[in-house]
Amino acid sequence: MKPGRIAALTLVAGACVAGLLGSAVVYFGLYDVSATSPHTIPVHRVMDLALARAVETRAAGIEAPDLDGAERISNGSRLYRMHCAQCHGGPGAAPQPYAMGLNPAPAALVATARTRSAAEIFWITRQGVKMTGMPAWQYRLTDDEIWDVVAFLRVLPTLSAEEYRRGEDGRPPTAQPDKNEASKARVGDARAGRNALQQYLCVTCHAIPGVPGAWNYVGPALGGIAERPYIAGVLNNTPENIVRWLRSPSTIKPGTAMPDLGVSEQDARDIAAFLDTLQEGP
Template sequence: MRRWPRIAAWCVAALAVAGAAVGSAVVYFGWYDVSATGPHTMPVYALLDVASTRSVKLRSADIKVPDLDSPQRIRRGDALYRAHCAQCHGGPGQGPEPYALGLNPPPPPLVTSARERPAAEVFWIIRQGIKMTGMPAWQYRMTDEQIWDVVGYLRVLPTLSPQQYRDAAPPGDPASGAASSASIAPTEAQPSDRRLGDAKAGRDALQQYLCVTCHAIPGVPGARHYVGPSLDGMADRSRIAGVVPNSPDSMQQWLLDPQRIKPGTAMPALGLREQDARDIAAFLQTLSNVE
């Protein structure tokens, strides 16, 4: 009888050694893909998400929240947000800068953050930043008072329509420009390179345009904020955003310039290349629940 616990202990130890050896090999031989185009797998994503959520909760527990509602605070927060945050996080109806689209993990729109997270957590994230993501720490760039200004503004952000966000922008701000175009000049393929939409290429491409920061998309990990509708069953819907008939062609137009199809929509133009829009439209065609 006494033998079994010993054998079990040896098995556990052997497994641990084998696991460590495999782990080291994966690291040492370069098998782990660090490219920003290779998304995390679902389990890695879930693990990182839990680690980050728990860490922020623990560390922000004792922060005292000042009054956040004064109009002066909101006005200062507005200016700070446009100067330091909109480049990566965009704003209502406004896409971020091109480099931000390629970050992995992607910067989410912040319209839901202030609703989903207590003010102390939002303050902590802005002040400390988040390791191994593109989220910078701002404590050496802003005073605590300024960070609270931004936190106050983030509580107002979800109430602003794309039109209001644009109208409040100072001259020269990207958001004050033409309603329909993102500040991105996409690099176009030569006409000879054009090809029909390819669903597999579309699935890869949509990781590079922040789609998953606003939409739940079947089979694509990372959806956490639901700013737009789930794209599950998109192929079965008769209209796109309730306005135009759902065809691959009009889907391509929607993805290239949502504001032109539906003025005032909260979905921003994201600077898609035409081929990417065609590929993503082909991928969306595969999202059917009809047998």
């Protein structure tokens, strides 16, 4: 046999052994998934590197707007306290107890604000980070609001604990303005809708064909929903009515077990477009 072939065969055999070992670790439950057992140092390094490289690549094309305006920073301060400080804390302010139980632990963003560019922080905040507790904010905050938070994060490292505390205005969280009023919403996009399903917990209650993680039966399975005559047994099944249902099931059927999830007009249209592709039951 030629040396090249031997090398190739050895590589293939090695890969098979590694694959088998990996499967055995998974199958026999050897990998400790508990949040109390720390990742090993090599795993941590690989995760950090994967995050850094993924973010650098994806944020490369993003251009930051002007972030110096006082109004931006103060709005960012309010949003940070409302949505981020629970996990990331602030100068002199500890995160909530549940955040301390997360693994990987949420970074103190004072350090992040010094090491990452505005575009990178924008991207991470908007998209979230898989398999960490970092949520995606794209579906809860407008891009402009996310930039406000980024603007605030840039001044965060300069604040003393006292200044950070004083910045609390004690205003109660206000309801998010609908980021996509009906007038601005575009025609539904099924692909965007498929992604949005993950973001409104639809997958935790419904079985949805072709959607990862959606095999739950708290609500009816959605395979073939496009062909059912009624929505939840009470509303004619038309695209506009699906949008109405998704935005506020409780208005349409008081007492229904499906919660109002704060789905925006645009996201509801996108989801409706996706549901419309589910022609036949599973």
